[in-house]
Amino acid sequence: MATDPLVLDGLDAFYGDSHVLHDLSLRVRAGGVLGLLGRNGAGKSTCIGSIVGLVRAKAREMTLYGEPIQGLSPERISQKGVGVVPQGRRIFPSLTVHENLTVAARTPSREGWRGWSLEDAFSAFPRLEERRRQFAGSLSGGEQQMLAIGRALMTGPRLLLLDEPSEGLAPQIVAEVARVLKELSRTGLSIVLVEQNVKLAMEVADDVVILNNGRVAHAGPVESIQTDGELVEQLLGVY
Ligand SMILES: Nc1ncnc2c1ncn2[C@@H]1O[C@H](COP(=O)(O)OP(=O)(O)OP(=O)(O)O)[C@@H](O)[C@H]1O
Numbered sequence: 233m234a235t236d237p238l239v240l241d242g243l244d245a246f247y248g249d250s251h252v253l254h255d256l257s258l259r260v261r262a263g264g265v266l267g268l269l270g271r272n273g274a275g276k277s278t279c280i281g282s283i284v285g286l287v288r289a290k291a292r293e294m295t296l297y298g299e300p301i302q303g304l305s306p307e308r309i310s311q312k313g314v315g316v317v318p319q320g321r322r323i324f325p326s327l328t329v330h331e332n333l334t335v336a337a338r339t340p341s342r343e344g345w346r347g348w349s350l351e352d353a354f355s356a357f358p359r360l361e362e363r364r365r366q367f368a369g370s371l372s373g374g375e376q377q378m379l380a381i382g383r384a385l386m387t388g389p390r391l392l393l394l395d396e397p398s399e400g401l402a403p404q405i406v407a408e409v410a411r412v413l414k415e416l417s418r419t420g421l422s423i424v425l426v427e428q429n430v431k432l433a434m435e436v437a438d439d440v441v442i443l444n445n446g447r448v449a450h451a452g453p454v455e456s457i458q459t460d461g462e463l464v465e466q467l468l469g470v471y
Pocket residue numbers: 247250252270271272273274275276277278279428
């Protein structure tokens with residue numbers, strides 16, 4: 233549908249002469265969570281980079297809520313409501329929690345949607361409020377991940393892209409990330425979740441796309457992998 237938050241159809245992506253993604257198609261449904269899975273080097277981060285305008289890509293269709301975004305700068309794509317939680321979090325370690333959040337705050341650029349206020353961020357992540365004056369670099373890995381998610385939400389996204397938010401986190405903290413993502417999805421936010429952690433993706437995602445060598449190897453509702461251990465093992469090497 234033209235109003236789907238994100239449609240990629242026949243996307244090819246390149247680093248210089250290196251052709252990394254081949255004929256990739258996917259669709260994020262309104263308020264849905266799409267799990268983007270694949271082994272190391274399968275092309276997941278390149279897909280995120282293509283969506284946000286950081287990687288050179290061409291496609292038959294690349295639309296955000298029906299609006300073409302192909303060729304736009306990362307700034308324009310961000311302004312159109314795409315928030316990113318990058319791999320490795322990339323918070324500002326020498327700024328405080330409060331400063332990390334306020335640096336991302338944005339005046340709403342569109343009617344009907346808005347960025348989070350500090351109060352919204354602190355009510356979702358109470359530990360960040362307790363630590364608001366602390367340097368972000370001194371937070372635990374889990375707290376830094378929550379800060380990275382909070383910072384992305386301060387920009388008022390309609391579509392949130394997360395690149396391996398569970399990386400390096402203890403299982404208990406991964407469960408916390410899962411809870412937060414499910415809550416965000418319940419508020420109507422549409423999400424693309426890049427993950428190596430298949431269990432987390434299965435818990436949170438509505439639909440999944442599995443990449444293999446830069447191509448879509450499987451796409452379907454999350455149930456299609458929950459019930460097919462052989463497929464998951466073949467494409468992801470885990471179960
Ligand atoms: N800046 C770059 N220049 C050239 N090739 C790159 C660059 N970044 C990634 N690649 C290559 O593109 C392919 C896809 O990499 P990508 O990082 O998208 O995979 P991924 O699925 O996100 O893997 P990971 O889970 O390890 O992050 C790999 O072969 C990788 O070596």
